[in-house]
Amino acid sequence: MAEKVVAAVRTGPERTEFREFDMPDIPDDGALLKIEVAGICGTDVKFYSKPPIDDPVIMGHENIGIIAKAGKTFQKRRGLKEGDRVFAEHYVGCYNCEHCHRGDYRLCLATDWRKNPDGIRFGYTPMTRAPHLWGGFAQYMYLPWNSVLHSLPDGLSPELAGVVTPMANGIQWALFDCGVGYQTKLLVQGPGQQGLSQVVTGKQAGAELIIVTGTSKDAKRLEVAKKLGADFTINVEEEDPVERIAEITGGEGVDVALDCTAGAGTAPLLLGLEALKRKGGTLLVQQEVAEFPNFPLAKLCNKYVTVKCARGHNYQSCEQALQQLNSDRFPLDLITTHRFGLEQTHDAIKAVGGSGDAIHVSLMPWL
Ligand SMILES: [Zn+2]
Ligand SMILES: [Zn+2]
Structure with missing residues (x-):
């Protein structure tokens, strides 16, 4: 495994810079996700042109990847091991409040970046905060113990799985x-x-x-x-x-x-x-x-x-969306229209906002 991680960092309105980070140490209850697909949506377009915060951010909040590294406690608690493919919701719940117990991580204060300055949310949390890798527009993303993860059904391609957020x-x-x-x-x-x-x-x-x-x-x-x-x-x-x-x-x-x-x-x-x-x-x-x-x-x-x-998705809607995407009942390849590499992050976001034929755009850091 490389000792450095490359990430696309939003450093200002419509500005992307590429930064190298040290491969983070993974605690016993955490993991590292090797990003395969980061889906891009209208929210990215909005926050790329008008960032809601001034701090630099690794965007990318619709993330599919492979568990590259996982602590023992993480593996035991989450039932996941290295090599497993997952969808990581962008919400990072507290796992204690009523919303989290219902699977409504979207409503948890611990991930509410608008109301809670310490809130963590993938694609929103500033990269200045250790261990920095809080977004999917990067080769790897850090998964704390309270990440909300879904195993991908067998046979579902990472690119199609990247549509899980809008489908959910x-x-x-x-x-x-x-x-x-x-x-x-x-x-x-x-x-x-x-x-x-x-x-x-x-x-x-x-x-x-x-x-x-x-x-x-x-x-x-x-x-x-x-x-x-x-x-x-x-x-x-x-x-x-x-x-x-x-x-x-x-x-x-x-x-x-x-x-x-x-x-x-x-x-x-x-x-x-x-x-x-x-x-x-x-x-x-x-x-x-x-x-x-x-x-x-x-x-x-x-x-x-x-x-x-409209306020995001709960746990169940994500599970059902993954099944729907894997069902072959609809010609969903009509939706996955564009793919870009990490170095094309700026163009990828612009493609979603542009007038054209782009429907779902996949950022694939290893392309
Ligand atoms: Zn989105
Ligand atoms: Zn909570």
Whole structure:
């Protein structure tokens, strides 16, 4: 094993520098992950252009790899050994609070980087903190005792497994949070990797109707949406989506509207609210919009809408996502469109944010 570890470090807005670190000593209850695939998502695009903290960070929070080194206690407690392939959630839980006991590591204060300056989260924790290797845009990542790990099912390729985070979000948001299931009428806004994962989970769960919206730059992604099971796609720049959804649903509207547009402002919220059925629909929102003056609260209440907030994934949704990815029921190779080496980290993040045909981008440090 090399004595040095190379990592791509975000040192400022849109700036990546490559640094060498000493191979860390692994405590008895810790391990070291050799990164095979670090998936890149819209959050990376956002935080690469506007870093939430000034400290340098090794990004990469959707990580698949092989346990390269593991302490005895780690192996015993986690049932894992060197050579095992795992998905490491980016949450690092305390394993004591009510959220952790429920598998909701996403809600644990120990991994809440916004509220807790000492919180640890892969891809977010500054590299200044020992032992430095806190992100997947690197050859190796450090796994403390309280990492949240999932063994990969046999036969699942690392690249496809790299889609586990958006797929787990799809299961969490659509199925667990919004109750999508048999005969649901579903609107998915935004045909990126997140929206397409919602299409897959909605289809698998038995949704009766799936409508996906996008813009002109999404032409290819909307085609993929159809291949994955969307019944209708709408280019909101060419058609009035409210009218079109009314037409498709015979004026009844949809049961659930999911916003997966990542940064399209207030428009998707307003469209989702309009598109929902007369009473009792469910609206999934993201936290992209800090303030929303003139938010139509009266309409929300009048339509008796339930609002759910997109907030990552729990343990179970990750397990189910890995099974889904390994099932061969959907042409998921249509999603894994791009792969980049570590030295191309900047280009890889830009590819996700760019207008083009990139859907899921894999950073493969050893490519
Ligand atoms: Zn992500
Ligand atoms: Zn906890």
